[in-house]
């Protein structure tokens with residue numbers, strides 16, 4: 262009986278700590294999108310796209326971004342960032358960005 266109790270407490274503890282981990286990771290993923298994109302933007306793309314340095318299209322210049330997205334299409338724009346352009350370094354200073362991050366960053370800048 263005593264042994265049983267101990268092991269059920271242990272199982273209970275293991276379960277509750279993994280529940281906590283699960284809740285934390287759910288909380289982190291759900292806030293991921295909004296906070297991280299603006300943070301990634303600030304840490305990388307903003308260096309040029311905030312001020313329009315080197316003639317980069319500025320964040321918030323929706324008309325110009327919209328024209329570019331319509332003309333080239335999102336997949337081509339993602340490729341441009343990954344491969345770099347004349348002035349833009351490959352990856353746009355974001356080493357850990359996925360294609361999806363680049364898409365979100367482009368959408369973020371076009372708003």
Ligand code: HEC
Nearest residue numbers: 305306309315316317338341346347348349353354355366
């Ligand atoms: C060092 C400056 C710099 C950084 C950092 C930078 N860009 Fe750029 N970007 C440019 C410039 C300049 C252009 C215009 C094309 C050129 O001359 O290279 C450009 C063009 C683009 C384009 C248009 C591509 C096309 O096919 O016309 C996209 C999309 C883009 N940047 C996205 C990003 C994203 C997303 C990031 C951050 C992950 C980023 N850039 C970081 C300078 C930068």
